[in-house]
Amino acid sequence: MNFKQGTTVNMPVTQQQHLRNSLLPGSPHQEPAEWSAWHCRLYREFCLLTLVVILFSHSERVQAQNPRALETYQKQYQILQTDFRDKLIQLAQNCQREQQQAGVETITEIIKEMQEFDPQANPLPREVRPDLPVRLPASERSWRLKLRNLQEEQANDLFVFSRKVLHAGFPSYAYDLILETAYLNPDHRSVRQILGYVRNGDEWATPFEKEMHDRKQQWHPQYGWLPATHIARYEQGERYVNGRWKSAAQEAEIRRDFRNAWEIKTEHFLIKTNHSLEMGVKLATEMEDFYRYFHQTFAAFFNTSEQMQKLFEGARNPFQRRNKNDQHVMHYYSTRAEYLQRLQKDIPQISLTHGIYLFGDRISHFYHRPDAEGDLGTLYHEATHQLFYESSFQGRNRQVGEKNHFWAIEGIACYMESFEKQDKKLRAGNPNHIRFNAARYRLLKDEYYIPLETFAAMGRNAFQTSPNISPNYSQASGLSHFFMHAARGEYRDAFINQLTQLYSVNSRVRTNPQSLEELTGLSYTDLDRQYREYSASLQKALNERALSLQSSQ
Template identity: 35%
Template sequence: MDSSPIRFQSILCFFAVFLGIFIFFLPEKAVGNEKLMAGLTRYRENYVKKLNALADEAERNGFNEEAEITRNWGKPTEKADEIRVSPLPKEFWERKEDSFSDGKKSSSEKKSSRAAASSGQKKKSSGGKSSSVGEESNLKKRKNDSEEAGGSDSARTVRSGETQSGQKKKESSAGQKKLKAVTSKSDWETQFRQLRMLASNDYLRFAKRVVSNGHVSLGFSLLMQSLHENPDNAGARKILGYQKTKFGWETEFEAQKRKMGNVWHEEFGWLPKKYVKKYEEGLRFLNGQWVTAEQDSQFHSTIENGWTIETGHFQIVTDASLEEGVRVGQELEKLYRVWKQLFLNYYATESQIKALFAKETAKFMAIPKHRVCLFKSHEEYRDYLSKHNMLVPGSVGVYVSRNSQGVSCFVAGEEDMETMFHEVTHQLFAESCRTNPKNGNSQNYWVIEAAATFMESFHDTEEGAHAVGGFDHSRVRAARIYFNNSKKFVPFEEFVRVNRSTWQNSPQTGLFYAQACGMAHFLVFFDGGKYRDAFGRILFDVYSGRDTLETVAKHTGVSYEILDREYEEYISRNAEEIANFMIRD
């Protein structure tokens, strides 16, 4: 489950871009504090200058690879219409011998590192504390800095150029330390880490400050930027629900599994540690005894006796195979992580979010694990859903809500991942808050489908990050073709009137789905994401049944006429790319 150091380094670069889009393009009114916005921009520019100065120093002394890594750290590489979320490493950053190379050291480098570490442990200052001679002592100091940052109060003055009185202070700590000569790879790594540790602390303070001002999306992106700089920032990790154990950074669910003697296996999921070897040899533990994999499969040949796979947020029952259930579980956990970040202000109130960032106790509604059934054949899928009066003809995936909790059903091997992401997104929204079962029956049904079609775009990048969005995604592309070529568009004021029944029985269903997806991308990405937080609030009102025909205008703060014009501006970009395409309804 862990990434290699160099892969992790390249993955994390993407956080910088998401942050950059917010900082440089988010309108002033979205932040509501011109001085804070200026401080953020100034801080970011100063930090990039420090990175480039270190890169120049490394290059002057022949450390070209290290110079390139340092420069790339501050460069945006993400697309403007895409959000990327990197998987956080489980191992501790300070335990890595060499986080920025291919992980290999020459024998002379290893001896030098051991000698320096040994010297650092033996050498004491007059006050009885270790001097920062070896890399280990530097890492311990930085670890303490990180933990101290986690204790910062959200009202604490941001050190990036703004005080509470509005007076400019000295530049932040990321720019205070004088650059030292880079005469060895260790010199470079020490300074690179120090810059990032200090930046991580500052970004966390920024995150707390903007969240206290009510700006969730920006605050969360700054939180992730803090972890981009230092994956071991204890304060940032705690906000995300991680705890520090001897195994590394773990969620409460993972830590509980460990305490029970279980370990995670990529093929078989959570297993008692003592079972792993036998499972890898082809045996399975069933009803108190060891059996062959074939015997195990025969026992689990129906969904009623299927394998049950538990992940942090899902319970998957399948009669396809244990391995297939584990694979799907991992995909859904990745989807959940992106969904949770993007729609934080859907399932959490403003007071809960502020408490979370202020190191207070935030009380959330207890949510049962989301249930998923994965069938080995389409015939079994159809028979099961027909028996329970849940069948959608021609489907290979569906979410059906019954009473307080529903279930998502799919056909293994036939599951279209976009269909799975679409249906599970419906499930996450329906089961993460108290919702009204009649939502969308009167108006605003497009909002429900907009979020689900948006999350269809979820994918893993080549670098290993998890991403959503993309102006070339098939649904958005269809919305662009409808608008620019077919000249088909339902204005906002009319679209909000479409209810569930009209949607499902209209001859324009294809247009409706495409436009809903286009509008979701518009709300998330237009003008640096100025309507992103509004989208979460709109979704909450619709799912809870509190919405009216004016809900979208209310939360965006503009008229439907203005939204129409802005949507046209967004969806008409690069129209020449799809000039020769048409859609036949």
């Protein structure tokens, strides 16, 4: 639930809903920052199978990961990268000697991208790469062919290496390597299969997209999926409603009643809104981007190592939709009054909120806020709960974080509020986001910190009824950032593993999840110390960058 600024609320733990408090302290001045995150892509359709296999036996306790083993693989990766970079430099030098300036510039840019590479941020091209034109000048064709061969060789090496990393028990790192493989060779068939794509002529598409194209449907950026024959009339202001053509104004009048609202269906979402068709399509587009990044980031949540092993070995693509009606449902009301009217009866304190995900009906509810139209943090927060919770489509509702570790449920949702798109690149975890600024402010300025052992012992009721709910949300946000990013992502799989257990459909697993002490192999005391050091070093780096920006102006 997204609370309005300046509000504290206590609610019964028996209500089937997610609670969110957005109280934030005054935080340091924010400078714009470019920042890379780590994460990767998978589809929701694997989730049910995953959770049944991964967690159905409470006796299958996950062993703590070995940081030294991960470090060993990271060093091996650096050796692969260094060798590849040396070959690129040699090719660039050859281009320089042959006065192929375009080759020098192209290869230099590739080397730069290697240094700043963020596997989750780079969208894959839809088009299959064409063969190099035969009529290219011989010297240009030569360097382009050598470059492509080098990239494909490196992609093959990384793909083989990713399987070793996966077998060693580091699924998130392995999946990062898969994305890097795809970046180097977008037409690598095994990788495209792992990522859930199928070949559709000269393009790569998801099975859903291919199905829509086969049905002569086209995606329109304003109107969503439409029969190809309808697009021209829509662009001229007509709308097809209940089997008849009407004007856009006539349709808007019909859709004002939420019972007749627009329904925008995409591969993973059903957006129902009485605001406008265009707004519904915009939200659906944003949520599909979020979904893709979410499944990249939490690949280890949705897939066991055994399942990923089979996938890496060429098993049949498991991501094809099992049920075409399995979309995640979101209701977006035109006004706050409608939002309150719809939910007031079941949730007396709904007026304190901006949005809510209800476990009972499995619907996220939001309303249009003209004063915050570009702020999608509330949607991302609630969608995080929704995607985790609905990873299993089994009928039973379940409480999560009821007994302990509730901070992780809220912390990761606050973390995902930082999701953003910049120049088609998808990222989360910008340390200058208000959530993380607030976390460092509470810790480093206010000296507010609950030791992780005590914090982890708090269940839903203790967390939500605490008089310190606002700083607790800040701490949960900061800790989530730490476990996702500290030590080059060393603790990410452990954190995601705990989330997997907290959301399990198996009640024994869900109510007795392993602690982060067990999953990381470090004591709570060590984790407390590392979190403080991580926060301080992050703040120092941001301060130095701010000073650098000021001095350059």
